[in-house]
Amino acid sequence: MKWKEYEPKWQKIWEDKKIFVPKLNNNKPKFFLTIPYPYTSGALHIGHGRSYTLGDIIARFKRHTGHNVLFPMAFHISGSPILSISDKLKKEDSKTISLYKTYLRIYEDSEEKVDQLIKEFEDPKRVAEYFAEKIINDFKSIGYSVDWTRKFNTGQERYNKFVEWQFHKFKDAGILVKGKHPILWSLQAGQPVGEDDIVDGDIDKVTINEFTMVKFEMDGEFVVTATLRPETLFGVTNLWINPIGIYVHAKVDDEYWYMSREAAEKLRAQGKKVEVTKDLRGRELLSRLVKNPINGERIPILPASFVKLTNGTGIVFSVPAHAPYDYQALKDLKTSQRFANIIPNILPVIVNVPGYVIPAQDAVERQGIHDQKDPLLEEVSKEIYKAEFYSGVLNEKCGDFAGTQVSKVKEKIKGWLESQNITEILYETSRLAVTRSKNTVVVSVLDDQWFIDYSNKDWKSKSKNHINKMKIFPEKYRKMFLDTVDWLDKRPCARRRGLGTTFPFDKEWVIEPLSDSTIYMAYYTIARHLMDIKTEKLTPSFFDSVFLGTGKVKGVSEKKIKEMRRDFLYWYPNDLRHTAPAHISNHLTFFIMHHLAIFPEEFWPKAITLNEMIIREGVKMSKSKGNVIPLVHVSNKYGSDLYRLYVVSSGDFDAVIDWRERDVLSVSNKLEKFVDIIEKSTDAKESELNPVDEWFISKFYMALKKTTEFMTNFEFRDAIIEILFKMLNDFKWLERRSSNPYGVVRKIAKDWLISLAPIIPHTAEEYWKKLKGDGFASLAPWPKIPKINEESIQGEEYIINVVEQIRNISKMTETIPCKVYLYTAKSWKVKALEVVLEDKERAMKRITEFTNKEEASKAIQKLIKQRVWEKFTKPLDEKLLLNEARTTLEKELNAIVEIDSIRDPLKKKVKAMPFRPAIYLE
């Protein structure tokens, strides 16, 4: 792996000569490329590297094609992860300590240094700084052509000022709103919890479900049930309570409610005033009658063991015709003496579903379920729910809602019930969850939450319009963007904890980490200037004047503002943003929509490209599996050019690629071979070209032509197959046929290097210098394609085909020939070929021009069937070609070759066709 030797050298030279730090230049088109800045909580791995590598290849290719390229980078430190790392280290959480020790050992040799850093990491800023610095080195070691002079991190005050400006713009645009919002909350600690705080939160995600609480009146008080299917309220026959469960009687705001003890706690967390007046067992309420709030019907409270106290309010209403659990519980109760006379005996069907009469009963009977403890009930409930939701229609028992589909009317019914004061909302976690410090996770409702209101219709349609105009690659992701715009609603944009920018309109809040990273590409354009301006001068009107050309600025010279405005106008808009598809449903869509909300149209983003992830030996890389390859190991273990080449050659952007050592080795061998050929060619003398040499050069430029197109379209894999893998195969043939193969390569060596330079820049640079190329390979213009000699290609392919045919026959007959007879086609057949090549549609009409019309017609049909025009433009002088190639053929076949000999024992000569000589082996 030679490249490992010269890679660091070139990285240093590039940096010293600042060749990737662009200056404003009006003689070239500009190209501004960004990739989301990395989050600096740990070491990056080869999967992250894939996106940055592909982005770098784009940047480099654009430089070759005459663009003035800006490719900057910065770091993200906002949000809770870095903060919680420091917290956990402070609390001496052993898991976190050992995880971070492993991270640090990637970079540090000495254990003392590791211990010292663990101590330092109790300050979150140190975590962020440390990894940012390491990531810069990692990126440099892969050869990324980044302009580092514009780097920053999202915790810096200057950047915070910029984000504040962004939020002022949102406020002006009226898309910043305030309201209630449910969040996951630690009951005992009284604070929000994130996924990383919850036990197994990363494996089994906890989400928030919205239950509807229905209040059933009983003597001026309420028995409160909870449900996910409020539309079934029309078919209620009774309530279910768990007889052995502990319930409470409590004053809730101004009413008295019965519910489980857990429910009381949850309600309190959700902002209700709850005073428990007494505890009671569920059985104490059995047989009592409550009033159905929608029709005044009096229904009994009955016992059921399936009712869970931790779920909802611990009391549910029973809809036996539609809920399998209810149906079964009722059936189980039939044997009970005590409730015999109050058990409802009709099952009111309120939803008509094709395929069912009484859905719950039908399903339970079909499955042969016998009691309410049967686990199959869970499955059956899902089946019924699905069937009713999609194909169910409410019937005449449902008042004004009769005749409508469940799926369409569900939300309406919910709203109606709420407006009638019959129901209230109860938020519930999707599963029971505890925090790492063993606190119960509940849902709390914040009532002063700030949102960005994406539901704005104009904004949505403007966004969709623009997305349709953008270049998105791979194209298949476009629909995902459009869908995201459709379902985006109000989204909380500030949080109670985490690093980042203080929310400008309420200092208790911090701007949420995805919302602070959507228009920062604009910040790059002026980042260098901002370094000499005092933070307090960076007011909203300062940014107005730089980015929008509107505000009046105090304390910053007009000249400076003008310079910044000029830089911004030069570089903006962002020509391309490259990242992973995982970001579509949030970051990338915000990126687009926020630009639309703040900037005029000429500054809206132009294009987005996306690439999938990397797995290793068939399995996902993850910390827990311990199979992660950190980016920092790449340059030592494989070398950067190999990594880059592997990333490109093993899959298109939208394919998940598999890092397999075996394949890496094979790509390494290819690269080695290429380096070897180029190396040898640097000393080779050029000589006069033979036909086979012409063939190779023509093939090269054909490949280059395709490659140029592939590179332009981001089809890097196809590009590398054409210009490297196929050319290496062709070189093998050249080596066998040509008297001076390396001299031939010498002729195209520089062009070959530049065509590969975006992908293997170090190798390109190294040999560019050896070949005495001008300046840097990284900045050299993309090679031009000369006129291609197609005949030389056709002639050589003809010979290759002849060899193949001879081998074929030899294999079939299992004979190794010592003499090979080749016969070329007769001249009238060559004429038939000409006729076909001139105009294949009219060929048969010219049959009259031949003496033997029947034979000619057969020959023409055969040629058409063979589609000769696809490979050849005109007849070849086959006899000449075969004679020229005779030595090669004899060497290849290890036999004597005779051309158009009179000896023809099997009468093969008559079978010869143009391009397909007849063959006889002896």
Added chain:
RNA sequence: GCCAGAGUGGCGGAGUCCGGAAAACGCGUUAGACUCAAAAUCUAAUCCAUAGUUGGUACGCAGGUUCAAAUCCUGCCUCUGGCACCA
């Protein structure tokens, strides 16, 4: 559950947009060359049949449209990803 994407040799995958000789490129396997030997490299073979440039079978399952379907349409099965406070 909702939304999206994907199912092609022993394997990774081209080809699907826009229907027109499926399997490019790579891996693996087999044989040979070079080696004391191994690795690497090179040469050849790798769906079946065949003195050849030809015929047959095959692109998740079941249908449909068409002269022609991996490609378009309908239904089904399986897998993967995203789903909002996670960066």
